[in-house]
Amino acid sequence: MPKILLIDDDPTFCLMLSTFLKRQHYEVKTAYTANEGLKLLKAEPFELVLTDFRLPDKNGLELLEQIRVLTTEVPVILMTHYADIRTAVKAIKMGAFEYLAKPINPDETLLTIKKALSRNTRSGEVSESTIPMRSSFSFVKGASPQSLQLEEYIALIAPTSMSVIIEGESGTGKEYVARKIHQSSKRHNKPFVAIDCGALSKELAGSELFGHVKGSFTGAMADKEGQFEAANGGTLFLDEIGNLSYEIQVKLLRAIQERKVKKIGSNTDLDVDVRIIAATNEDLVQAVSRGEFREDLYHRLNEFKINIAPLRERHADILIFAEFFLEVANHELERHVHDFDAAVTVALERYSWPGNLRELKNVVKRAVLLAKGAEITLEDLPPEIAYHIPEPTTIVAQPDATRVAPVTDLRSATERSEKELILDMLERVKYNKSKAARLLNIDRKTLYNKMRQYNIDA
Incomplete structure (x- = not known):
């Protein structure tokens, strides 16, 4: 039975979490301070440490440093409130396995614990000190109210088989949200197939989606498996679905309703079990009103809708994503740039990011490539970002007696x-x-x- 050390100064929370973990067949010892936890870690072996970031006698970084003196083999998972996430990311650079945002989600907590224990068992030692988001898929949690709501919606919709429409500007991470829904669903061990409908020509869209048989049209030299068939049992992500032709929309509606597809040139139907997640950067309701998108297909897809706010409206997320993209760029470019200097953090937060996360990722990657030292400076940013002057905002004057002082705490x-x-x-x-x-x-x-x-x- 794996043995977990839980460190948190909230007795009620400790009781709740330890009870939950014991039901999952883990042995749990509890400590209410960092020093008490370190004493237990010295006295007996543990397979995992699960600790709050803010403790009465130490913070997470200090505790992690002392745990690493005692052992490099025990994975450490931090639990932190959203205001501390940027610091938690730094802790991951120091060797923590992962962080969990409070209030914690029991299923997410259990999954993270299993990953940490399985990785430790598989390698015989703690995994290298890297952010776990370097895997083939990673979903970064934001700290803004919009990101918190997005997390709620994903947690609600993922376990169902409902179709989902994801709306958002280009570069906001619609495919990442779709993948997160898939990975959190009962279909997570089945295929996730993504198609960019905007890149499909009218002539080839039917073949790409539904497949074709040899000789069904000029150039059909062999049978082709369609993406519905490839995604059978899993999730089919249709990006920029508004670009599909009216004829393909009709066939798509039939495939979703009847759970059957017919290859081009074939007389037989194939049964398919596919969950559809569609994404668009336009307003499909307006497209329906213009007659450019079938209303019946829209309602069939719109069992649940998620709107992803643009990055300019998620100010609290900018530095969290910038830190993550910094780690990704270091890994891809084999560089060792550790941080942004103070002027750069101001510039990143001041800029409006019309290209959203995609633009931020590219800017950070370019800066990592150009950086001459261990920190990214203003010289490493494009001038339009480094020296961006925000649009002036109109401020309505208030009487001195009612004027509210800015919150700096x-x-x-x-x-x-x-x-x-x-x-x-x-x-x-x-x-x-x-x-x-x-x-x-x-x-x-x-x-x-x-x-x-x-x-x-x-």
């Missing part, structure tokens, strides 16, 4: 953001507190405590 800013998220969720579910707690991924007691803390009148 980090804890106050975090609490305000948390309060706004709770208020928004309560309004959306018409103050159904059980439903709000479920969507916020906390229990009812925690929600009531938060409502009292922030004087939220229900």
